[in-house]
Amino acid sequence: MPPAAAAPLTPERILETTEEVLRRFGPTKATVVDVARALGVSHGSVYRHFPSKAALREAVTDRWLAKNVVMLEEIVSAPAEPAPSKLESWLEALFEAKRHKAGNDPELFATYMVLLAENSGVVDQHLSQLVEQLSRIIGEGVEAGSLSATDVPAAARAVFDATGRFHDPQYAADWLSPNITAEFEAVSALVVRGLRA
Secondary structure (H helix, E strand, O other), X not given: OOOHHHOOOOHHHHHHHHHHHHHHHOOOOOOHHHHHHHHOOOHHHHHHHOOOHHHHHHHHHHHHXXXXXXXXXXXXXXXXXXXXXXXXXXXXXXXXXXXXXXXXXXXXXXXXXXXXXXXXXXXXXXXHHHHHHHHHHHHHHHHHOOEOOOOHHHHHHHHHHHOHHHOOHHHHHHHHOOOHHHHHHHHHHHHHHHHEO
16 A cells, blocks of 8 residues: 555645644644644645635534534435425434534534634634525425424524533533433424424
8 A cells, every 4th residue: 555645645645734733733833834744744744725725614614514514414405205394304314414513523523613713704604605505494394384484594593502401512411411302302392393384
């Protein structure tokens, strides 16, 4: 097997390595030089793909958030599932994904909390994508007659806001509660019941 430096230097490879460096050193100590060293290249090689440390950190944040969007899109795009079930599945999948990230890799989750604060534009875009997915589910339900909403985008935003405790990272400490699953299920059921036609 060739050494790591022999593999082509791609943006994806740089982002994967940056994630590992961030996990190891944390957001305040990790540098582009650390990333380059881990890749076996010069820091100039990294800068050819990402013009600054801020651009690299923004790209890592975007990549991390995009994983949730892609996973949730599978639920949104499921053709056979009725909208109320899709809505329940989507809310549950988002909650589980966030809880999994916070609980299984707390160091990296803490790092991403710092990066999220630095990259408000990336975060705003991510939140818009999530609300847009909810809009599509609710719109599909309205069209099929299984959900009711006079203003679909406003209903989607309201659902997102109402369930914030189960996906907003500021509530990560709550996700360790032994009652959190029951609390999520109660809120999710109430939200879906409120939208049923």
